[in-house]
């Protein structure tokens with residue numbers, strides 16, 4: 001069974017909502033990313049989006065753009081990010097890993113070798129934000145035969161595409177809470193609740209909401225309507241805040257502890 005499906009089944013049995021952090025891999029470096037992933041698991045994360053840094057992150061707000069720039073200074077590649085998943089597994093992390101990448105690095109890798117590689121390295125899910133359903137047939141077919149869940153995104157503006165996208169989704173449906181780019185928000189798209197119930201009606205696959213979630217209140221607001229919440233910028237911003245601590249071995253434990261404290265506050 002795919003680890004994502006197993007995680008949602010366990011959470012459903014416990015009546016809990018999945019907490020799904022996103023982090024940019026290689027920010028500040030690959031080894032620290034492994035330690036941050038361990039801290040996220042200790043803090044109660046249920047699965048993790050491993051963000052591949054990209055030079056042209058169209059859908060990203062300033063926080064994640066800065067994180068990508070820091071990682072790209074170390075020339076972090078998609079191969080490095082996949083290797084971080086294996087290293088985290090070897091370090092004892094049990095969480096399902098979702099590789100989050102724009103399409104270009106996958107194309108550069110080559111579709112078939114890419115899927116063979118991520119299966120071998122223990123990736124369970126894949127999110128490619130700039131690959132629309134209209135163009136994803138080949139990727140979807142390769143993902144399904146590799147039992148990797150290609151997780152689609154739906155937005156409040158998706159309208160009649162919601163049913164088409166959600167009805168054959170695997171893993172979970174990523175419901176984008178607001179229009180625009182990623183980043184912490186104080187409010188969400190008007191009618192977000194109606195949007196989420198539309199997606200819920202369109203599929204039996206779990207649904208998770210992301211964009212702008214940064215507090216326990218936000219998590220509680222969506223917990224009743226969704227099976228999971230995704231938190232990226234708020235966590236990446238915390239990593240940015242504690243970077244000076246993470247960059248020195250003597251203060252790194254304190255930096256990791258502050259990340260753990262912030263994320264466990266979200267899980268509640």
Ligand SMILES: O=P(O)(O)OC[C@@H](O)[C@@H](O)c1c[nH]c2ccccc12
Nearest residue numbers: 022059129182183211212231232233
């Ligand atoms: O950062 P936020 O507002 O918490 O949203 C999650 C988001 O970071 C993560 O899922 C993500 C990072 N880059 C993206 C690009 C498109 C869609 C989603 C994403």
